Amino acid sequence: MPSRTAISHELREWILATTRAGHGVPDVLKLMKDNGYDPRQSRSIVAEVLKLPLAALNAGTTSPAPRGLRTRHPEAPAVCVDGHAIGVSLSVDEPPLRVLENILDDAECAELIELARPRLARALTVDDDGKQQVDQRRTSEGMFFSIGELPLVARIEQRLAGLLGLPVSHGEGLQILHYRPGQEYEPHFDWFDPALPGYDAITRSGGQRIASVVIYLNTPELGGGTAFPELGLTVTARRGSAVYFAYEGGDPSSLHAGLPVICGEKWIATKWLRERPYRQGGRR
Missing domain, CATH: 2.60.120.620 (q2cbj1_9rhob like domain)
Incomplete structure (x- = not known):
């Protein structure tokens, strides 16, 4: 993922796809940091894409939801x-x-x-x-x-x-x-x-x-x-x-x-x- 200030369509779709796959917000922020994004910029981007309160991300109060069910295929019977x-x-x-x-x-x-x-x-x-x-x-x-x-x-x-x-x-x-x-x-x-x-x-x-x-x-x-x-x-x-x-x-x-x-x-x-x-x- 290239580092950009604006939220590109590709970045928005990647954030949505990653969270839907069961990764929590901390995982997304870490991956963005590993790919060259400024942590403050990353929190703003993720808050906007996921419609989360920015204050919650800045305070570190947002955590991944339980992953067991989320990582299984949604159509598993x-x-x-x-x-x-x-x-x-x-x-x-x-x-x-x-x-x-x-x-x-x-x-x-x-x-x-x-x-x-x-x-x-x-x-x-x-x-x-x-x-x-x-x-x-x-x-x-x-x-x-x-x-x-x-x-x-x-x-x-x-x-x-x-x-x-x-x-x-x-x-x-x-x-x-x-x-x-x-x-x-x-x-x-x-x-x-x-x-x-x-x-x-x-x-x-x-x-x-x-x-x-x-x-x-x-x-x-x-x-x-x-x-x-x-x-x-x-x-x-x-x-x-x-x-x-x-x-x-x-x-x-x-x-x-x-x-x-x-x-x-x-x-x-x-x-x-x-x-x-x-x-x-x-x-x-």
């Missing part, structure tokens, strides 16, 4: 992790999103529900100052397992780590949520806005969130899917399946909502992933 076959039924490039089948079996789903049921409490969010709060946008009940708390939890965490190519230490504790008829979680982002006053407190341990996995532990009779309004996409809640989506740099197209349960109930397990090893702290 299945992946195998430690002998467990997981189907891939839908792939979206931007944001990186995969709908996964059989990520948990029926027995694992049922056991997680029963382990969580006695510990349920009103689900909270994190406010602008980094403190937990009751939020009317989120009307479910929930609880958290600590990392490796039980053999089943540890097994699921290892499966996700192998699938996503990210160590268990980069994940927050597995959260179980229960929705009754009419309950929902209105459109929101899982990543933290760097402009919020509590951002430093929220990200002090583990840094920014970079991806989410929502696992459906049962199949509601009606409703309860996960909607992505910017994509015009709704993922149906089906027992044992999951939706994975990444949002490095705070991708606005990762806006999503837990749709209201119309009939029956919904149980999900959520895993949030961080850019660095995470210790228990503020959650959302």
Whole structure:
């Protein structure tokens, strides 16, 4: 790649192709530096091409999303992790999103529900100052397992780590949520806005969130899917399946909502992933 001030068509296409192949922003910046680009110029170029906040690149807060799923061919019908076959039924490039089948079996789903049921409490969010709060946008009940708390939890965490190519230490504790008829979680982002006053407190341990996995532990009779309004996409809640989506740099197209349960109930397990090893702290 020749060194140029303007963003040529070839350079723009190379940056897009490289990130789509699973390489994170730090990889792209290193390759550009190796090919003679000034680091400051490179950050500006990459921020413009990928539509990322330049401040995030300058502060070093942007990190590669989990690469395990991104480096596999998007049309691969299945992946195998430690002998467990997981189907891939839908792939979206931007944001990186995969709908996964059989990520948990029926027995694992049922056991997680029963382990969580006695510990349920009103689900909270994190406010602008980094403190937990009751939020009317989120009307479910929930609880958290600590990392490796039980053999089943540890097994699921290892499966996700192998699938996503990210160590268990980069994940927050597995959260179980229960929705009754009419309950929902209105459109929101899982990543933290760097402009919020509590951002430093929220990200002090583990840094920014970079991806989410929502696992459906049962199949509601009606409703309860996960909607992505910017994509015009709704993922149906089906027992044992999951939706994975990444949002490095705070991708606005990762806006999503837990749709209201119309009939029956919904149980999900959520895993949030961080850019660095995470210790228990503020959650959302």
